[in-house]
Amino acid sequence: xxxxxxxxxxxxxxLVFGGAITILGSPAGAEGSNSALVMSIAEVNLQGPVISDxxxxxxxxSNAAMTDVSVVITGPINWTxxxxxxxxxAPLAAGASATVTAEIHVPNNPSxxxxxxxxxxxxxxxxDGVKTSFAERNQFTGPVPASLAELFGNVGTTxxxxxxxxDYDGGKxxxxxxxxxxxxxxxxxxxxxxxxxxxxxxxxxxxxxxxxGSGQTxxxxxxxxxIAFLGSGVHNGAVGEATVHYTAGSSSKxxxxxxxxxxxxxxxxxxxLAVEVMGRNTPAGFANEEFPYRMFTNTIAIDASKTxxxxxxxxxxxxxxxxxxxxxxxxxxxxxAPTAPATTVPATSAPATTDPxxxxxxxxxxxxxxxxxxxxxxxxxxxxxxxxxxxxxxAAPLIGMGGLLLVGGLxxxxxxxxxxxxxx
Numbered sequence: 240x241x242x243x244x245x246x247x248x249x250x251x252x253x254l255v256f257g258g259a260i261t262i263l264g265s266p267a268g269a270e271g272s273n274s275a276l277v278m279s280i281a282e283v284n285l286q287g288p289v290i291s292d293x294x295x296x297x298x299x300x301s302n303a304a305m306t307d308v309s310v311v312i313t314g315p316i317n318w319t320x321x322x323x324x325x326x327x328x329a330p331l332a333a334g335a336s337a338t339v340t341a342e343i344h345v346p347n348n349p350s351x352x353x354x355x356x357x358x359x360x361x362x363x364x365x366x367d368g369v370k371t372s373f374a375e376r377n378q379f380t381g382p383v384p385a386s387l388a389e390l391f392g393n394v395g396t397t398x399x400x401x402x403x404x405x406d407y408d409g410g411k412x413x414x415x416x417x418x419x420x421x422x423x424x425x426x427x428x429x430x431x432x433x434x435x436x437x438x439x440x441x442x443x444x445x446x447x448x449x450x451x452g453s454g455q456t457x458x459x460x461x462x463x464x465x466i467a468f469l470g471s472g473v474h475n476g477a478v479g480e481a482t483v484h485y486t487a488g489s490s491s492k493x494x495x496x497x498x499x500x501x502x503x504x505x506x507x508x509x510x511x512l513a514v515e516v517m518g519r520n521t522p523a524g525f526a527n528e529e530f531p532y533r534m535f536t537n538t539i540a541i542d543a544s545k546t547x548x549x550x551x552x553x554x555x556x557x558x559x560x561x562x563x564x565x566x567x568x569x570x571x572x573x574x575x576a577p578t579a580p581a582t583t584v585p586a587t588s589a590p591a592t593t594d595p596x597x598x599x600x601x602x603x604x605x606x607x608x609x610x611x612x613x614x615x616x617x618x619x620x621x622x623x624x625x626x627x628x629x630x631x632x633x634a635a636p637l638i639g640m641g642g643l644l645l646v647g648g649l650x651x652x653x654x655x656x657x658x659x660x661x662x663x
Contacts, residue, residue, distance in 0.1 A: 273367075273370075274367070274370045274371065274372040275299065275300045275301035275366050275367040275370075276297060276298070276299060276300070276301075276305060276308070276331075276361055276363055276366065276370070276372040277297070277298045277300055277372070278295055278296065278297050278298075278310075278359055278361060278372050278373070278374035279295070279296050279374055279487060279488075280293065280294070280295050280296075280357050280358075280359055280374055280375070280376040280488055281293075281294040281295075281296070281376075282376070282378065282488070283314075283343070283345075283355070283357060283376070283378060284345070285345055285348070285355060285378060285380045286345070286348065287345035287346050287347050287348055288344075288345060288346055288347055289345050290342055290343070290344055290345070291342070291343055291345050292340050292341070292342060292343075293312055293314060293320065293340065293341045293342075293343050293357055294338055294339075294340045295310060295312060295338065295339050295340070295359045295374065296336060296337075296338050297310070297327075297331065297336065297337050297338070297339070297361065297372075298334075298335070298336040299331045299332065299333055299334060299335055299336075299366055300334070301333060301366035301367040302333050303333055303365055303366050303367075304330040304331060304332050304333060304365055304366065305330060305331040305363045305364070305365045305366035306330045306331075306363065306364050306365045307326070307362070307363055307364045307365075308326065308327040308330075308331050308337075308361060308362075308363040309324065309325070309326045309327075309361065309362050309363070310324070310325050310326070310339050310359055310360070310361045311323060311324050311359070311360045311361075312324075312325075312339070312341045312357070312358070312359050313357065313358045313359075314343050314355075314356075314357050315355050315356065315357075318343055318344055318345070318346070319343065319344040320341050320342070320343045320344075321341060321342055322341055323341065325339045325341070327339075330365065331363075331366075333366075348380055348381070349380060349381055350381070351381050351382075352379055352380070352381035352382055352383055352456065353379070353380050353381055354377055354378070354379055354456075355377070355378045355379070355380060356375065356376070356377050356378075357375065357376045357378070357488075358373070358374065358375045358376075359373070359374045359375075360372070360373050361373075374489075375488065375489055375490070376487075376488030376489070377484055377488055377489070377490050378488065379456065379549070383456055383457065383458055383549060384455070384456075384457040384458065385457070385458050386457060386458065386459070387450060387457055387459070387560065387562070387563050388440065388442075389457065390450045390455050390457055391440070391442065391446075391447035391448055391449060391450055392447050392450065392451065393406070393407065393447055393448075393449050393450070393451050393559065394406060394407070394413060394445060394446065394447055394448065395407040395413055395414055395448055395449040395559060395561065396413055396414040396415070396416045396419060396444075396448055397413045397414070397415070397416060397444060397445060397520045398415075398416045398417065398444040398445070399415075399417065399520070399524065399525060400444070401444045401445030402520040402521065402522065402523075402524060402525075403445075403522065404445035404446075405445075405520055407449075407473065407500070407559065408473040408474075408500070409473065411521065411522045412519050412520065412521050412522075413519065413520045414500075414516065414519060414520070414532060414534075415516060415518060415519060415520050415525060416444060418516035418517070418518060419514070419516055421516075422514050422516065424439050424514060425439065426439065426440065426441040426442065426443075427439060427441040430469065430513070430514075430562070432467075432469065432511070432513045432536045433467040433469075433511060433513075433536035433537075433538055433564075433566060434465075434467070434566045434567075434569075435463075435467050435564040435565065435566045435567065436564060437467070437469045437561075437562040437563075437564045438562060438564075439561070439562060440561055440562065448561065449470060449559045449560060449561045450552065450559070450560045451556045451557075451558065451559055452479055452552045452553045452554060452555045452556060452557075452558035452559075452560070453552070453554055453556060454551060454552060454553070454554035455551070455552050456482075456484075456549055456550070456551040456552075457549065457550060457552075458548065458549050459547060459548075459549060459550045459563060460486075460546065460547060460548055461546070461547055461565045462543065462545070462546055462547065462565065463541065463543065463547075463565030463566050463567055463568065464540070464541065464543045464566055464567065464568035464569070465538040465539060465540055465541060465565075465566035466481075466483065466493075466538060466539055466541055466547070466550065466563060466564070466565060466566070467536055467537070467538045467563065467564050467565075467566050468495060468497070468536065468537055468538070468560050468562075468563055469513060469534060469535075469536050469560070469561050469562040469563070469564075470497050470534060470535070470558065470559045470560040470561045470562075471497050471498065471499070471500035471533060471534045471535050471559055472496070472497045472498055472499050472500065472503070472557050472558055472559065473499065473500060473557050473559065474499065474557050475499055475503060475557075476555075476557055477496055477497050477498070477499065477508075477555060477557035477558045477559075478494065478495065478496025478497075478508050478553070478555065478558070479494065479495075479496070479552075479553020479554060479555035479558060480492050480493070480494045480553055481493055481494070481495065481539055481550060481551060481552055481553050482550070482551035483539070483541050483547055483549075483550055483551075483577065484547070484548050484549040484550070484551070485542065485545040485546060485547055485548060486545070486546045486547075486548045487545060487546075489545070491541060491542060491577030492577065493539025493540060493541070493577055494539070494553075495508065495509075495510075495537040495538065495539050495553075496508025496509070496510065496537060496558075497510055497535050497537055497558060497559070498510055498533070498535055500532050500533055500534070500559075501519075501530060501531070501532050501533070505533065505535070508537060509537060510535040510536065510537040511535060511536050511537070512533060512535055513533075513534045513535055513536050514533065514534050515531045515532070515533045515534075516531070516532055516533075517529070517530070517531055517532075518530070518532070519532045534561070538566060539577070540577045541577050542577055543568045547565075550563070
C-alpha cells in the first residue's frame with residue numbers, strides 16, 4: 240500500500256513539472272499584435288548605383304527590459320542586402336532605443352517612377368511579453384507628379400463651342416460647362432461637400448480636367464481623418480483600392496467607388512451626390528435634357544496622426560476624379576482604421592518585396608563595418624523566436640493533475656477493498 244501511494248506521488252510530481260516546462264517553452268502570451276517595440280526605417284539613398292544603409296531604429300516603450308531582440312530586414316527582390324538578420328548584443332532597457340543597420344546594393348536608377356519597399360520584422364522576449372513587431376518604408380524613385388492636376392488626361396466638361404473635344408464616357412459625351420456653372424462649378428471655384436472643401440479644376444474649355452484611374456501616384460501633402468474624392472464613374476463597377484503614403488514611409492489602403500454619371504443609384508458604393516445637371520454635351524451638341532448627369536463624393540479613412548505625402552489612385556479606368564481633399568477630424572468622431580498592407584515575418588532569407596524591373600545584382604557583397612562605440616549590435620545567427628503557446632498549454636497540467644488524482648483515488652479504493660476482503 241505504501242508503495243502504491245509513493246508511485247502516485249511520483250506521477251503527480253512528474254506531471255506538474257512537465258506541465259511547468261511546457262508553459263515555459265510555449266508562453267501563452269506570445270503574439271504579434273500591440274507590440275511595445277516601436278520600429279521605424281530611415282530613408283534609404285536610392286540614387287544608384289550605390290551601396291546604401293538601411294537603418295532601423297527600435298524603441299522599447301514598455302516598463303521592462305526586452306531580451307533576445309532579433310531583427311530581419313528585407314529590401315526589393317534581387318537587391319543584395321547584408322546582413323539580413325541581426326540581434327542586439329544586450330537587453331534593450333525600458334524606454335531605451337537602439338539601431339541596426341544593413342548595407343544594400345542599389346542598382347541604376349529606373350527611367351520611370353518605381354516604388355521601392357523595405358521591411359523590418361523583430362522578435363523579442365520580456366518587455367510586454369513574447370511578441371513580434373513590424374515596420375515598413377515605401378520610397379519612390381523617378382519623377383512623381385506634383386499634383387492631381389498634372390495627371391489630367393480626360394476632357395470631361397465642355398462648352399457649346401468645344402463639344403468635339405469632350406469624351407468623358409468613351410462615346411464622345413461630356414458634362415455641360417454652362418449647366419455646371421449654374422450650380423457654382425466654375426474654373427477654380429471652391430466646392431463644399433463631404434465635410435470638406437474641394438477646388439474645382441481651372442482647366443480651359445476643351446482641355447483635360449479629370450483623371451481616369453490607372454494606378455497613378457501623385458504628391459498630396461497634409462493631414463486629416465479622411466481623404467475625399469470628387470467625380471463620377473462611367474459604366475458600372477467604378478470602384479477600386481487607393482493607397483495613401485505617409486512621410487514616415489508607411490502606407491495604408493482604402494477602397495472607394497463612384498456611381499455612374501447617368502444611370503445608377505446615387506448611393507452606390509457608399510457615395511454621396513455632389514451635383515446634378517440636366518442634359519449633356521454630345522458630338523452633335525447639347526442633348527438629353529430630360530436626363531440627369533451627376534457627380535459624387537466618397538471617402539477613405541487615413542491615419543490622422545500621420546502626414547500624408549502621396550496618393551496612388553485605383554487601377555480602374557471607369558473612375559473619373561476631378562478633385563481631392565482632406566477631411567478634417569471632427570471631435571468625438573469614430574473612424575474605421577485604415578487598412579495597412581499585410582506584413583509577415585519572412586520564412587526564408589528571400590526578400591519579401593517583388594521588383595521585376597531590377598536584374599539580380601552581380602556585384603560582390605561587401606560586409607559592412609561596425610563601430611562598437613555607436614552600434615550596440617552584433618551580427619550572429621538569428622535567434623529563433625520562442626514557440627507560440629495557447630491557453631490549453633497552461634491548463635494542461637491542471638487537467639492532468641485532476642485526472643491523475645481521480646485515477647489514484649480509484650486505485651486506493653480498490654486496494655482497500657481487497658485488503659478488507661483478505662482480512663475477512
